[in-house]
Amino acid sequence: MKIACFAGDGIGPEIMAEARRVLAALDLPGLVVFEGDVGGAAYRRHGHPLPEETLDMARAADGVLFGAVGDPACDALERHLRPEQAILGLRSALGLFANLRPATMFAGLESMSALRPEIAAEIDLLIVRELNGDVYFGEKAMRTLDDGRRQGFDFMSYAEDEVRRIAHVAFRAARGRNGRLCSVDKANVLETSQLWRDVVIETHAEYPDVELSHMYVDNAAMQLVKNPGQFDVVVTGNLFGDILSDQASMCVGSIGLLASAALGERQTQFGTFGLYEPIHGSAPDIAGQGEANPMAMILSLAMLLRHSLGREEDAARVERAVSQALADGVRGGDLGGTAGTREIGDAVLARL
Amino acid sequence: MKIACFAGDGIGPEIMAEARRVLAALDLPGLVVFEGDVGGAAYRRHGHPLPEETLDMARAADGVLFGAVGDPACDALERHLRPEQAILGLRSALGLFANLRPATMFAGLESMSALRPEIAAEIDLLIVRELNGDVYFGEKAMRTLDDGRRQGFDFMSYAEDEVRRIAHVAFRAARGRNGRLCSVDKANVLETSQLWRDVVIETHAEYPDVELSHMYVDNAAMQLVKNPGQFDVVVTGNLFGDILSDQASMCVGSIGLLASAALGERQTQFGTFGLYEPIHGSAPDIAGQGEANPMAMILSLAMLLRHSLGREEDAARVERAVSQALADGVRGGDLGGTAGTREIGDAVLARL
Numbered sequence A, B: 001m002k003i004a005c006f007a008g009d010g011i012g013p014e015i016m017a018e019a020r021r022v023l024a025a026l027d028l029p030g031l032v033v034f035e036g037d038v039g040g041a042a043y044r045r046h047g048h049p050l051p052e053e054t055l056d057m058a059r060a061a062d063g064v065l066f067g068a069v070g071d072p073a074c075d076a077l078e079r080h081l082r083p084e085q086a087i088l089g090l091r092s093a094l095g096l097f098a099n100l101r102p103a104t105m106f107a108g109l110e111s112m113s114a115l116r117p118e119i120a121a122e123i124d125l126l127i128v129r130e131l132n133g134d135v136y137f138g139e140k141a142m143r144t145l146d147d148g149r150r151q152g153f154d155f156m157s158y159a160e161d162e163v164r165r166i167a168h169v170a171f172r173a174a175r176g177r178n179g180r181l182c183s184v185d186k187a188n189v190l191e192t193s194q195l196w197r198d199v200v201i202e203t204h205a206e207y208p209d210v211e212l213s214h215m216y217v218d219n220a221a222m223q224l225v226k227n228p229g230q231f232d233v234v235v236t237g238n239l240f241g242d243i244l245s246d247q248a249s250m251c252v253g254s255i256g257l258l259a260s261a262a263l264g265e266r267q268t269q270f271g272t273f274g275l276y277e278p279i280h281g282s283a284p285d286i287a288g289q290g291e292a293n294p295m296a297m298i299l300s301l302a303m304l305l306r307h308s309l310g311r312e313e314d315a316a317r318v319e320r321a322v323s324q325a326l327a328d329g330v331r332g333g334d335l336g337g338t339a340g341t342r343e344i345g346d347a348v349l350a351r352l
């Protein structure tokens, strides 16, 4: 089993260290861990946020554990050299098309949400975001018109096979949960959305047991605030998924606890190749101070164990240890508590 | 003074009737009111959701009062014939590029929000949404590739003058409020957003008294839930504005109370030509039952009086009458009350 660990910038290295301690404690047979540079850290060492050797390391692994990228010192760089490009480059080069972002309220943390506790308590949804298409990776251009005006362009596109493969992931996920799938688009305005909707409806024929509904993205943004408990699995494109998944995680209120998976098509010996990262960012303001909550990073490791290594039992064990620590009152600064990075790591380890 | 009234579908005619009663009570000198067909109603009568004569009527007016469009009976029509195309067509044909969507918590209604009351109480923001560009009106295409796969395309574009004119509207609005402007984009991914950000920064030079900040759209969707009170004026593109403004209005909790203006460049004898509509939809489920809350429609009339007719005093008078009715406990079904459409109209008229 090979895991590539890319800690990245800001609090990345600190939280990665705790996930690595948990991983070590599981004592997986024949485990090999590689470490690679990404983000601002990689730019400083290699002149690029995603060096070729990092990419090779990812390709050689069964799964990638990713910390966070983002570094204010790189703000002035051209866009293609900025730290965030590392994650976009990995998604594209590795064909990671399916982003799973579960948002579930943790018992006892309802008061951390900006939503009223009785509304927040109901949140238990999974956002399945397409991650390889849409306006993210289409052609882009800046041109100067004859009269001297600048004009910017971004091409949004979806082909039916791109929609179909993410639809399958979403229908299967719904089958494994409460059997309901809501597809979010803007079919009243966009041609890509019309195709999206048509293909999702076609794919539904193979999953008659799943209840399918459709919602426009503006309405979905409303409903996620008004009544997030209505959603089970939500499937949507890359751009809408970026917005809605961040919104949903804030409804949970505890962004320091939410993990994500980005899965590709490649099957490894043990499962599906994927990249796993906390949904929070690199938090440069608290970097290096041992204050960051490593729980989302540790829960990302659990997702890696489940999806890429086929170790469901170990995954559940890690998740239980985190839940137990929370139930016992262990709280990082993001949850209004005082426990530091290492202390939270210790607390999880003690409950493994 | 000429006002064109397009009541549209669903609850449109009922709520328009109440706004018309309020308008009549103001007894404006030399007022002429036209009535035109839009939406599903227009499709049934003229075969098109936005007939040429409706468009001409709008062009001849100083301002347009718009009810709502949307009709489930039209769901099977091709996209360009569906009721919603009427509003897109009006925005484009009339050059209505500046959408003003205020979201303010009404005193005493904090408990209607899905947000915790102390967070909801702080909401007092204005979203300025660009309404003539972006992926809405760019070229669209559906093509079949050689191998038979379908592919959909939508072209997103912004030219610098399109960004500059909406930036001016937003900076001026910020000047008239609390002097803070937050520009929302996705400049880490989109070329259109990079241009957007550059032009907003350039335009800022003319408004040194306004404090300017920038936020990525995914973060903005989070912040609108976490701490909406931080925003004064938010300026953003057509697509992001569609999503964020609906989200913001749901944070207020009372979508039946929120009005909007869509302004163009044309100056009339009395102000700026514009179209005014409630942000809620046609609510076909309660249409024709006299249950709809007409307050957002009446508040849209107030915006028309202010921006297109130069009648600030009348506008404030109408707004005060609505606030007073709310303060006196008049509540439509959307606010958990029992007052019907007509009864709410009477209550506002009595307080004019």
Ligand SMILES: CC(C)[C@H](C(=O)O)[C@@H](O)C(=O)O
Residues within 6 Å of the ligand: A084, A087, A088, A242, B188, B189, B218
């Ligand atoms: C960093 C950025 C390019 C990225 C995205 O937009 O996908 C991030 O917001 C995310 O959701 O992972």
Ligand SMILES: CC(C)[C@H](C(=O)O)[C@@H](O)C(=O)O
Residues within 6 Å of the ligand: A188, A189, A218, B084, B087, B088, B242
């Ligand atoms: C009906 C639809 C095309 C429209 C839009 O997307 O602009 C609506 O959602 C709005 O915000 O006015």
